[in-house]
Amino acid sequence: MSVSSPGTSLLRQPVAVWAVAFAAVVSFMGIGLVDPILPAIAHDLGASRSQTLLLFTSYLGITGLAMLLTGAVAGRYGAKKTLLMGLGLIVVFAALAGASGSIGQIVGFRAGWGLGNALFIATALATIVSAASGGTAGAIILYEAALGLGIAVGPLLGGALGEISWRGPFFGTAALMAVAFLAISVLLPATPRPAVRPRLADPIRALRHPGLRAVAVMAFFYNLGFFTLLAYTPFALGIASPTGLGLVFFGWGICLALASVLLAPALQRRFGAVPVVATMLGLFALVLAAEAVLVGHPTFLVVGTVVAGIFLGVNNTVVTELVMEVSPVPRATASAAYSAVRFVGGALAAWAAGVLGEAVAPWAPFALGAAGVAVGLLILLDNARHLRVVDHPVEAHSRTEAVAVGTGDA
Template sequence: MHAKPSATPKGGGILRQPTSVWATAFAAVVAFMGIGLVDPILPAIAKNLDASPSQVSLLFTSYFLITAVAMLVTGWVSSRIGGKRTLLIGLALVVAFAALAGTSGTVGQLVGFRAGWGLGNALFVATALAVIVGAASGGAESAIILYEAALGIGISLGPLAGALLGDMNWRFPFFGTAALMAVGFLLIGTLLKPTPKPAEKTRLSAPIRALAHGGLSTTAFTALFYNYAFFTILAFTPFVLGMSAHGIGLVFFGWGVMVALASVFGAPMLQRRIGTVRVMYLALALLIVFQFGLAFLGHGGIIACTVLSGIPIGLNNTAFTEAAMEVSDSPRPVASAGYNFVRWMGGALAPFIATKLAEEVDAKLPYVVGAACCAVAIGILAVRRRHLAPLERVDLDHAFQDAPAAA
């Protein structure tokens, strides 16, 4: 089975994109802002709704659990009503449930509304990647980098927006997200042309069937353990920092900037020099180092390790997304759905387990478990590396394309 070509044609610039791609990318930025938006206000939510950290962590668990399961139906939906309608339905659900989250009177209501938000986010995010890849100029590689740039910018701005709005009232970040997503809805509704329906309708079982491919399943289950470590940092660290909403927001803004820079600039450069699989090894090893730093260093070390952990997370986000898109022989939307179903389970499990371990055992243990998950991910890559051979062929092609022409 051969990997799909992803070379960037000469003359295709990542910034030279149709207006419809920029509209979709803007909405993607706002969608990813929703991931880190609640970070700075987690302590405030716990205080105002009289909830424990593990109860508040369910905001992440419900969001990512529903996002993961909904990934299985995104292709089925978009292949029947088209990509544009699927994006608009997803955006409408996010607007509605984000606004409802701001009206919550109990942590249970907030968790429930975040679950609905996760459904809308799944419909939007999975389809947005396929739409950007389909409409972007410069090939799939440029499109994925643009998508990861949206992810990085959204993840970095989310905590900052959460801190600025949450400092006034913990409800305001939810209303702010609803307003921004409404703008995204209008932009996509007016600027994105109706996307053609695929010749074949996607079966509900297609994403699960796609995971039978050795390369895609290897990528997905490695990403599951990596995402556990990722979301241990994102969801648990706000309680460890012991700072105000502004302080937490600034720390995670710095973290998000590292994610964005590593995703857009670091990962492509390293992939061309050492290959995608070696980038994964490197990033996972770095993440182990930072997890142990978070566990055993003092307050200043925790802040530094939180910010710097954005570097391996950014490298891995791009490397894993490209791997999932390139290694499978399934259509990209189907491969993306199967991959995201598995990997987002890590985001669903980590927040609750991490906070429970801290409450009942020790605050260092969540990060030790996160480091162990990275080690498991490295083990999966090592044992099943032969399934990722197509990625190495693509990396070799890129190396030849980047080499100076012979005299």
């Protein structure tokens, strides 16, 4: 079944699109890769929880701030060179993180990793959208499948390699990113620089648009919950085994990936973007609130974390399409502006979760996450009038094609 027109399949993409999608999978593995090894890093390096969670803060904070520069860099060097610069930085800093001897060194190298990540992910989505066949919606589904698959596989790989040493996941990521670097070098044709080069201030100016600004601010608060769940849950669960933690977050990531591909298009087609996002935010806030109340029950935390992946997967896909379509600014600029705001929210969440978990109580980080998501919901509802531009039926997506993409069969 076609995505946008007869004979145009979501899976029938140029080889360059698959090369970028593969690199995106590996890139997004870096988000959840450290989850299973956080307790091991804290134990082996004598670090507190709040110090260890700075691995997320430095990574996400630099990723967010660097997003403001990516458009100007891509405008000067072109998409392919920008992608390769990003991948090269990730290879170097992931390897250095694996060779580190202190928590401070890892935090610093994760910041360099975040810079490379920003250069890559801000350019990857625009590259896939421009090169893919099947229209914007199909390209976004492909990108979100790569995101979900990367987030799912990251903890699984991190857990497996973490059983050998906490250094293993870092070296493993460096090796996989080196493969992605070679794939894009060979398979992605040279990309011309845009006729009109983006300026450094373009992402900031883009946020003047009320619709894009509303989605970005909503995502800032949403990410307070997203990264509280991702960063603090490994400590709250009390599971020492990297493999055990990896399996928990693998289940979470699989739910996220399949929901983004299977549920999101159908729900948006039936109910519209704003009602779907509002519902997912409400359900996610309830899960976080319940985890705050039942933080002493590991079984519930496991179930709540995995189930939350469904809500997050639907939300991520629909919000990504909102970002791409809600404003008249170029897609790369819109993506950079939105990502800068949301990743800063994630950086603050990881830091605050560590501090609250130590200074207040184990339930406090989840309460903060629930409150943040609830604020995001209120912002979305208050600005719904600015988001109706994409509140329309999207193209039909084949269930078979979606499963293939979401499970990696393609």
